[in-house]
Amino acid sequence: MSQRTASRILVAPDSRSAEGALLGELGRLADAEPLARQTVVVPSHRLPITLPAPLAGARLAWAGL
Numbered sequence: 001m002s003q004r005t006a007s008r009i010l011v012a013p014d015s016r017s018a019e020g021a022l023l024g025e026l027g028r029l030a031d032a033e034p035l036a037r038q039t040v041v042v043p044s045h046r047l048p049i050t051l052p053a054p055l056a057g058a059r060l061a062w063a064g065l
Contacts, residue, residue: 015046022051023058030059 010025012018022040029038042048055062 015044015050018042018047019051019054023054026055026062027058030062 008025010018010021012021026038026040029036040051042051
């Protein structure tokens with residue numbers, strides 16, 4: 001059985017800020033536990049379309065997120 005951690009909610013005034021906050025949080029988590037699985041849920045239609053490019057640009061391993 002896997003150990004669960006607390007969920008985190010990131011709030012930002014616009015999509016660009018949300019992207020930056022998400023990249024920062026994912027980077028922090030990946031540095032702490034590189035093999036941990038992360039699930040991202042977004043409440044907009046734009047972010048799932050635009051997020052893959054900045055994620056892949058930050059870390060290639062995130063390209064399939």
